[in-house]
Amino acid sequence: QQQVKQSPQSLIVQKGGISIINCAYENTAFDYFPWYQQFPGKGPALLIAIRPDVSEKKEGRFTISFNKSAKQFSLHIMDSQPGDSATYFCAASMNNAGNMLTFGGGTRLMVKP
């Protein structure tokens, strides 16, 4: 049972364009929504995260939009650069003993020069 669904699976964007990746979750107990970025051959690394008490969080060119009523959140990458080419994972967790993350299936982003 996949509790976090991510789309699209792959995305091609021209340099300077906007990349948008969407995620939907089912469990209303989730209270922390991070996005991880993974380059080939490396482990994932935290990119940006949001709590459900805010609808948007921006860090540089990266913005998370959060819609609690729709149980959806998305990552927007403004002015996409070839160096942003990577796999992006959304995730969700709740305040339990293990701080477990439930990941989406991932989106492979390619930014063409």
Added chain:
Amino acid sequence: NAGVTQTPKFQVLKTGQSMTLQCAQDMNHNSMYWYRQDPGMGLRLIYYSASEGTTDKGEVPNGYNVSRLNKREFSLRLESAAPSQTSVYFCASSRSHPETQYFGPGTRLLVL
């Protein structure tokens, strides 16, 4: 600080062989995790350890065992490897909720 380290980086096993994947963190984190990553499936939690001395099953624990040796080290053991366990394995650690999870570089395992 090395962060999260994993050994080996790459391993080839024959069906039925056993092996242990090692993980260590130097960030004094309480919680440690083992994930497997398969194409299109994201990362799926195998086992986790919320604190030293405790371990719990994640989403896909069958065929695996773990040991939280001390606060720094968390190992994953495959007792009898199967081709379905061919994957990339990541270890991660975190302080507490909702802190960031820090991932190691991964171990690529091929089971023939």
